[in-house]
Amino acid sequence: MKNDTPATVIEVKNLSCGYGETVVLQDVSFAVHPRELLFVIGGSGCGKSTLLGCMIGLLKPFQGDVAYFGKSFTAADAVQRRDILKTFGVLYQNNALWSSMTLAENVSLPLEEHTSLTREDRQEIIALKLTQVGLSGSEELYPSELSGGMQKRAALARALALDPAIVFFDEPSTGLDPITSRQMDRLILQVRNTLGTSMVIVSHQLSSIFRLADRVIVLDRQSKGIIAEGSPAELAATSTDPRVRDFLNEDEDFPKPTNPPSARRSFDLFK
């Protein structure tokens, strides 16, 4: 590793954002460190996706700044913005693979746009990226011909096409079965371990959070900001905030299932 790696790859400073008149997040500040797996968690409607949208430049923040490697993204002009966009990849919630293009074209487009590689070089990179995510030989397939899990992996291959320093994930395990979801987690960890990519993951899949996260940021709807920060195990065990504890821990007084199938003589409601 180089010695001059900066202490933070992303720095979010006093960010306020929302839609129209509604403020969803107010005065949010945090940093993402190199090689870090940071999870952004919180209940529905707490602004996770809004925060992600602001960080990747799809939403304009009301106030504050997002800086990549010390360079402001919010105040960047077109050329600087393009340079910054090159440093991160995004895996969208519903994959957002370009449906009119094959997988090869999907992975190839970022390379065409941002590099001057020859067609042969690109073909080689495409093959490599698709193999990396376990989809070698699927170059000619269209996204619609793939299963949900395969689409997710293809989207990861596209996000990794330019070897970005950061990858953003929007709910990477939504709609995946437990096995595929674990495979996805393994893949994420593998990428981080081998390429040293920093990752920001928006999720509420508890199992993934505990498996992967170096650090979590808990957002809350009422507070419109970060209510806790730390390693998930630590937060689950020691947090004094009931909102954080409730999110990270299983409900202990969850009712036991009564009325199992064998005993349902009289209770066939709405049969």
Added chain:
Amino acid sequence: MTACRQLPAVNTELKAATARLEAGPAGSECLVKVGGDWRLSEPVPSWIGVLGKRTGASVRVVPDELGKWDTSLVLFLLHGRAWCAQSKKDFHADALPENLQSLLRQVAGMGAPKPIAKAPVKPSWALVGTMAKKMVSHALEIVPFVGECTLGFIGVAKKPCRFRWMDCLVEMQQCWVSSLPIVSLVSFLVGVILAFQAAIQLRQFGAAVFVADLVGLAVVREMGPMMAAVVVAGGTGAGFAAQLGNMKVDQEIDALETLGISSVDFLALPRLLAAAVMMPILALYANVLGILGGMFVSATMLDIPATAYWIETQNRVGFSDVTSGLIKSLFFGVAVGLAGCLRGMKCDRSAAGVGAATSSAVVTGITLIVLSDALFALIFNVLGI
């Protein structure tokens, strides 16, 4: 293993035992026995009819050969409890099955039922107002989009290699293939209709041969380009909107933007160029078909031979007539492409949004076509073309 397993016996009971209700005094309390099957679809006993005349400090409900039950029994018990609370009596239901009791506890906090409100139907004038507001905002959206597309084309002119030529060719192909049959039919029939109308009038003056002049001029200057444009707006323009709208809903456009690829350059420009190139070609084709339609009517109805008709058309319809029509159709193409791409890219992120974007693209497209046609009529009139 048996090849064919006996299916479990199906419940052949045709009619369930009806709900029963008995009430009688038991010491100081009133004992209510509920039994039988309680079904929402079947008549159930009334509570007031049983209890209304009974007295007693408390009411105790006990099961008595209680069969299947559903919400009807729960509601019945809730009514009983409410009645007891009102007349200051104790209500005991602890002899009922545990699952029924837990259900009762779960809905204990239920408030008074509210009438099922129908969504208010807005008066027509309110809808007209909302539509008008929407139309204004839609119209204003066109201006910045035209600017973005212009900047995009300037960029393309500087670096033509960055343009998505392949996408553009595919769109052109799509455009003419899908429009050709309808353009053929519509423009031939427009020629026929014009010729009919003209023939009826001109025959009275013995000037039937001038049908060729009228049809030729009307088709080449107005109807050909117009019909082609309307058909393309309804097919290709709507297609653009649906395609881009879907891409927007699936975040495919976001994925482009976060890669630093302008969605206007990548998606709108190839489609715009495709529509702008294909439209004059289709308009020219529509002109030919329109003249053929007129020729058909003249030959069959007016006994004007096709050659005479053709010579008359050639004499009257000049090069400037054809080019003025084609110039217009170039702009129609741009208008249709703009409307389709704009509506698609501004689509709401929902399935209904895509539908709305598609129909809005057609409406915007046709409106722009007619507006620019009127503008051209004015310009050509001033220039004397």
